[in-house]
Amino acid sequence: MVQVDTQDHVQRIFSDYLERNGHRKTPERFAILGEIYAQDGHFDIERLYVRMKSKNYRVSRATLYNTMELLLDCELVRRHRFASDKAHFEKAHANRQHDHLICEQCGRVQEFCDPRIQQIRKTVSEVLHFQVQYHALHIHGLCSDCQNQRPAHERDRQTHL
Amino acid sequence: MVQVDTQDHVQRIFSDYLERNGHRKTPERFAILGEIYAQDGHFDIERLYVRMKSKNYRVSRATLYNTMELLLDCELVRRHRFASDKAHFEKAHANRQHDHLICEQCGRVQEFCDPRIQQIRKTVSEVLHFQVQYHALHIHGLCSDCQNQRPAHERDRQTHL
DNA sequence: TTTGGTGCAAACTGTTTGCATCTTA
DNA sequence: TAAGATGCAAACAGTTTGCACCAAA
Numbered sequence: 001m002v003q004v005d006t007q008d009h010v011q012r013i014f015s016d017y018l019e020r021n022g023h024r025k026t027p028e029r030f031a032i033l034g035e036i037y038a039q040d041g042h043f044d045i046e047r048l049y050v051r052m053k054s055k056n057y058r059v060s061r062a063t064l065y066n067t068m069e070l071l072l073d074c075e076l077v078r079r080h081r082f083a084s085d086k087a088h089f090e091k092a093h094a095n096r097q098h099d100h101l102i103c104e105q106c107g108r109v110q111e112f113c114d115p116r117i118q119q120i121r122k123t124v125s126e127v128l129h130f131q132v133q134y135h136a137l138h139i140h141g142l143c144s145d146c147q148n149q150r151p152a153h154e155r156d157r158q159t160h161l
Numbered sequence: 162m163v164q165v166d167t168q169d170h171v172q173r174i175f176s177d178y179l180e181r182n183g184h185r186k187t188p189e190r191f192a193i194l195g196e197i198y199a200q201d202g203h204f205d206i207e208r209l210y211v212r213m214k215s216k217n218y219r220v221s222r223a224t225l226y227n228t229m230e231l232l233l234d235c236e237l238v239r240r241h242r243f244a245s246d247k248a249h250f251e252k253a254h255a256n257r258q259h260d261h262l263i264c265e266q267c268g269r270v271q272e273f274c275d276p277r278i279q280q281i282r283k284t285v286s287e288v289l290h291f292q293v294q295y296h297a298l299h300i301h302g303l304c305s306d307c308q309n310q311r312p313a314h315e316r317d318r319q320t321h322l
Numbered sequence: 323t324t325t326g327g328t329g330c331a332a333a334c335t336g337t338t339t340g341c342a343t344c345t346t347a
Numbered sequence: 348t349a350a351g352a353t354g355c356a357a358a359c360a361g362t363t364t365g366c367a368c369c370a371a372a
Contacts, residue, residue, distance in 0.1 A: 024372075029327090087362090116281055132300055138297045141291055141293040185345085187351090223355080329366105
């Protein structure tokens with residue numbers, strides 16, 4: 001099963017990372033990673049907290065925030081700040097670099113890739129002598145559903161949020 | 162004087178906008194706009210609040226937040242969310258669309274333009290049927306100063322922040 | 323057994339809201 | 348003079364921190 005393989009794989013990556021950096025391997029940390037990789041799409045801390053609570057995990061928000069820092073550091077998750085005040089996260093492993101279309105009407109987030117962004121990064125680093133680490137391209141507008149004016153209640157709202 | 166011309170011009174745009182939309186022309190609103198256009202670079206609400214207080218304007222944070230909504234709506238300012246939790250703003254009038262390089266070390270924000278971003282917007286709208294309103298491309302990394310490891314205290318910190 | 327990690331609650335920060343007062347139209 | 352806008356302070360939401368307890372190494 002692909003699902004199990006991915007879980008095994010990321011758990012091992014995380015385990016190695018913790019060991020290499022002298023962090024302890026706590027059950028909470030692995031449970032959080034497991035929960036993140038068991039779901040699809042974007043999430044925020046509160047969502048993750050509620051989901052884990054409802055599954056009777058004993059976790060605190062503080063630990064979630066702490067663990068996200070570790071997962072960001074070993075690149076198993078990515079953090080985004082779209083427009084709202086809160087941070088959004090997504091799985092990073094086996095999930096190629098991509099950018100985001102954000103619908104201003106329904107809040108849906110859609111992923112896309114365009115190779116030209118790579119060329120822009122290259123130019124910036126060569127011409128402006130800026131050492132690129134990562135980028136975020138957010139294109140805001142109306143998704144096809146919202147252009148058609150379909151009333152909000154007929155649609156799945158915020159599939160990725 | 163260019164400075165005065167710009168001020169006159171944006172004040173007129175704002176005045177027309179307020180009138181057109183049935184909003185009142187209060188001295189606070191024009192003072193805020195004036196203060197924004199009298200300074201360069203990016204700013205956040207707190208910075209603007211402190212600056213206006215120090216000039217003995219009697220403004221509240223609430224009015225600043227309210228007025229920013231109006232200025233965003235008539236496109237005299239743009240709002241950005243880089244990585245930190247707070248919003249940053251910049252003048253939008255007579256300031257061509259551009260993107261941002263954000264230094265992870267010193268927090269400095271540098272502007273740049275690349276025509277290929279326009280092509281990406283076009284492709285997204287044609288191929289994915291997404292009606293683009295605006296975009297934000299943030300490239301994070303190290304600015305040339307920080308690559309050279311110059312200690313932070315030798316540099317101007319956060320010139321644009 | 324030591325020290326880093328945890329849960330909880332309190333603190334903090336940026337933003338929004340409620341309300342009495344003021345002021346533009 | 349009535350609807351909107353204001354300043355202030357309290358409320359709010361997301362995140363961080365302090366601390367006593369717990370458990371990996």
